[in-house]
Amino acid sequence: MSVADVKLNAFVTTKSRVRRPPALAVLCVLVAALLLTMLLAATVGAAGIPLTRLPAALGLTTTEPGNALASRDQLILWSIRIPRVAVAAMIGGLLGASGAIMQGLFRNPLADPALVGVSSGGAFAAAGAIVISDSRFATHILFLQPYLLPLAAFMGSLATTIILYRIASRSGRTSIAIFLLAGLAIAAIANAGIGLLVFIADDRQLRDITFWLLGSLSGATWSKAATLAPVLVIGVAAMAFISRGLDVLILGESEAFHSGVDVEQLKRICIVLVSAMTGAAVSVCGVVGFIGIVVPHLLRLVIGPGHRLLLPASVGLGASLLVGADTLARTIVAPAEMPIGILTAAVGAPIFLLILLRQRGLVGL
Numbered sequence: 012m013s014v015a016d017v018k019l020n021a022f023v024t025t026k027s028r029v030r031r032p033p034a035l036a037v038l039c040v041l042v043a044a045l046l047l048t049m050l051l052a053a054t055v056g057a058a059g060i061p062l063t064r065l066p067a068a069l070g071l072t073t074t075e076p077g078n079a080l081a082s083r084d085q086l087i088l089w090s091i092r093i094p095r096v097a098v099a100a101m102i103g104g105l106l107g108a109s110g111a112i113m114q115g116l117f118r119n120p121l122a123d124p125a126l127v128g129v130s131s132g133g134a135f136a137a138a139g140a141i142v143i144s145d146s147r148f149a150t151h152i153l154f155l156q157p158y159l160l161p162l163a164a165f166m167g168s169l170a171t172t173i174i175l176y177r178i179a180s181r182s183g184r185t186s187i188a189i190f191l192l193a194g195l196a197i198a199a200i201a202n203a204g205i206g207l208l209v210f211i212a213d214d215r216q217l218r219d220i221t222f223w224l225l226g227s228l229s230g231a232t233w234s235k236a237a238t239l240a241p242v243l244v245i246g247v248a249a250m251a252f253i254s255r256g257l258d259v260l261i262l263g264e265s266e267a268f269h270s271g272v273d274v275e276q277l278k279r280i281c282i283v284l285v286s287a288m289t290g291a292a293v294s295v296c297g298v299v300g301f302i303g304i305v306v307p308h309l310l311r312l313v314i315g316p317g318h319r320l321l322l323p324a325s326v327g328l329g330a331s332l333l334v335g336a337d338t339l340a341r342t343i344v345a346p347a348e349m350p351i352g353i354l355t356a357a358v359g360a361p362i363f364l365l366i367l368l369r370q371r372g373l374v375g376l
Contacts, residue, residue: 056087107330111322119191224298302329
């Protein structure tokens with residue numbers, strides 16, 4: 012076993028002689044779980060669509076002209092359910108991958124875009140864009156109006172990530188403790204800024220800002236799905252180029268450099284990727300926490316820390332979890348809808364606590 016393998020296995024605490032399942036089997040299970048979750052999400056809700064009527068609703072079978080029930084099913088499925096399921100799957104995949112990349116970059120399984128303030132930075136910038144869009148200044152940036160919100164969320168996430176990295180890095184080394192503490196401080200600053208924007212916002216702006224704070228997929232549309240798709244495709248394609256670098260980076264920046272990895276270029280690519288993926292997710296659904304930290308950690312327990320499999324697997328598991336969480340959020344209190352950020356926090360926070368206890372050796376997982 013090489014030094015790199017030893018370091019990789021040290022990234023997580025694992026029992027000796029753990030037998031890893033084949034990579035192809037893991038990916039097949041994740042794809043099957045995602046398809047089943049998406050099928051369930053498309054058929055359940057305030058207006059259910061039984062499986063027997065699903066082929067007709069999808070247009071796979073012909074229906075009698077004037078069949079009002081079939082027309083209703085098609086309207087619900089293609090106008091509401093499918094775009095919402097697609098948006099939830101892509102956002103879950105983006106958040107899961109963002110968490111895995113950030114944890115690999117900082118060599119810490121507790122790193123998460125939401126926990127260290129990257130999501131809060133994006134939400135603060137998005138809230139600022141909401142307030143600015145109704146001001147006199149908006150007349151000077153009319154050409155940016157269709158892209159103002161996602162662009163602001165991306166820039167906010169990018170700025171937060173760069174500030175975090177600058178604070179935590181010194182003399183070629185990254186202090187994880189400083190990184191986490193700086194993340195908490197930046198998140199507090201971003202939340203204070205959001206509080207100020209809430210104070211000066213009018214009623215409509217206040218509703219929009221509250222949307223970002225609690226997280227929701229109720230506004231999912233085909234156009235938003237089209238906005239997320241290229242970000243996800245580019246992110247998945249980039250994973251093939253950064254996975255080896257992240258594996259070697261676990262050895263340390265100096266060792267990675269002597270192994271032939273352009274460390275600074277790898278850092279820049281990872282920072283832009285995390286910012287773009289987190290910013291795109293925040294711009295559509297607001298702040299949804301704990302997906303980025305829970306997904307990679309659960310996967311490391313099963314498939315190990317190698318990023319070649321961990322990154323695409325994080326996309327699949329993140330997509331399944333968020334589609335399932337959104338289905339639960341819109342059904343458990345139907346006809347009302349629970350903000351999805353509340354649900355992911357209620358489930359993710361206890362798991363995060365277990366991770367901390369496991370690192371302290373107080374529980375065995």
